[in-house]
Amino acid sequence: MLQAAYTAAKEKVVDKLSAVKTVCLTTDCWTSAANEGYMAMTGHFVSEDFTLQSVLLGCSQLSGAHTAPNLSASLIGTTDNFRLTDKVLLVVMDNAPNIKNAVSILQWKHFACYAHTLNLIVQNALKHFVSIQQKVKTIVAFFKRSCKATERLLTYQQNNGAGHVKKLVQEAPTRWNSTLCMLERIVEIKDAVKTSLVLFTVDFEQLTDEEWNICSELCSVLKPFAQVSTQLSAESYPTGSQVIVLTRGLLSVCAELLKRPFNSVTRTVIEELIKGLKDRFHNVEMSKSIGVATLLDPRFKSLVFESRFAADNAKKQLIELVAQKMGDRRLTNTGQSHETVSTSTTTDPLSVWGVYDAIVKSTQPQGTPQSTAIAEVQSWRENQYIFPNIAKVVREKFNIVATSVPCERIFSKTGIIINERRTRLKASKVEKLIFLNTNSGNSELFVPVMALIVFQQQQMLHSPIEANLKYEVIVFCIEWQT
Known part of the structure; x- marks a missing residue:
């Protein structure tokens, strides 16, 4: 089977x-x-x-x-x-x-x-936070090891009206954004953690008020990076076209964060993040594949390029591709493209889409966001017969995923x-x-196939077959469907 x-x-x-x-x-x-x-x-x-x-x-x-x-x-x-x-x-x-x-x-x-590279940038910047980070990991590890301490932690939250009690989250270096998850959780239940620790004799150094404040600040700093990782990790839509605009968005957010009265440790982390972004993504606009994908995205076209040279180079690449589809390499007169974009605007200064929103406002603020968005989303489907050659290029060059x-x-x-x-x-x-x-x-086929394999495994192990077989199949089906 x-x-x-x-x-x-x-x-x-x-x-x-x-x-x-x-x-x-x-x-x-x-x-x-x-x-x-x-x-x-x-x-x-x-x-x-x-x-x-x-x-x-x-x-x-x-x-x-x-x-x-x-x-x-x-x-x-x-x-x-x-x-x-x-x-x-x-x-x-x-x-x-x-x-x-x-x-x-x-x-x-x-x-x-992109997500792996972004994680490397974040981990490198957090080297300036390592002493405090180690303290946080030690505290989390203590609660993970002690059932009594965890019980105290949960009881404190219940007694103080927490609708949903929460446990601490430990960092996993190989898991992207896990440092942020750890910091957000410990800051969220800060009072419960501090009160619970008082009841126990521990042999490790606890966080000072200043260090608690730094942890809170870093939650704000790392959150946009986690948002970008999530945005570009999708599989239901092409993500390669978003690389340029989101890179600019992260740099803009970091610049905004530097204006805030943060602790010197936090500011150093932000500066390292900016340096890492510039070092690793300084040439991203010159990537032919990413550039053409961005140009083909009806939301962005050439608007999100910071370098006009890179935008013109992407246009040149697209023109050559269209000329190949037309069988005419004499296409030279490009004219000025009618740039139309659409998205919902935001007023959050720490949004990674802030740069794009600003570009949209200054370029063509016409029509309602909803009506324009609907028109743009349908643009390639509706216009494929009007622009058949560009439609062919879209099918061939717009399939890039960023991660x-x-x-x-x-x-x-x-x-x-x-x-x-x-x-x-x-x-x-x-x-x-x-x-x-x-x-x-066809999941109906998958389950009996797995059952046969489990049956074979039980025979190889010379263990009671019938009961174990039923148990294995039931547990596996539940795990898989969940």
Whole structure:
């Protein structure tokens, strides 16, 4: 059943991709609970009705050292399997040198995962906060270890009218925005934490009033970065076109934050964030793929480019692409494009969309936001017959995603399959199961297939079959559907 279902699902994916002109790939590596290395690859493309579609191309075991040649061989093997090797527009991955070199070997264009890069910037800036950060982590760890302390923490909140009592959150260095989650939670229940600690004899240094204030300030500083990470981690719409405007938005927010009377530690963190943004994203507007995607976005077009040279260069690239579609390379007269944009405006000075709102107000404040937004969202669908060549370019160049988060989500699903009680599953079966789950909407098929595998595992372990089988299937179905 598993092989038959996998073969049928794969044929459907191959058929879906046969009409695609270009595909944006994301890739990443992961180690399972069984200590096996896996490499995932997802493909993203714009359909005929101008919606972003995503498919899992593979999540297979990666044998041997993770060297650039081995990684490139795995990449090319997957794309050849789906006949996509000559359709790769861009590869989005993390900042590891081995995967960068692997993509370079294949001579594909690549873009470093924006969320991963943003996390590196934040972690580097927080080095100036490390002593206070360590104190916070120690306090959280104390409550995590002590049931009695946690009970006191929750009781205090209940006695003081908290509608929903909350526990502390520990930072996980590999999880994006986890530092912000930790700081927001401890600041939110600050009184409960301080009061509970008084009741215990602890051997660690507690936070001073000034340090509590710094934690609160950093919540305001880090929140826009978390918002951008979330915004660009979506899969239901193209995110590559938002990179330029959101980078400018973060720089604008940081500049606004520097005007506030923050503590010197907080100000140093902000200055490091600005430096990191400028160092790592200084040339983002010159990226041809990102520039064209931004220009094709009906909300932005050329308005959000800070550099006029970069905007003109993106226009030149788009003109060449349209000329190719028209079969006429003599297209030289571009004229002035009619820039129309739409979004809801905001008055929050710390909004990452503040720069864009200001541009919109100064450019064309005509029509209501709702009516203009509806017109712009439908623009490519309605005008594809008026501008057929640009419509073709949109389908080929507007499929860029800014992060490799789709692969991270695949690994989260795979981690449910290969848990501590199911580490003896063969990698070949894991690959087929996750492919089916991601690319097939037929959950009725997935459950009996998983039941058969659990049954096989119980036989291998020589344990009571019937009761354990029922338990495994019920628990797995609940976990997966949740």
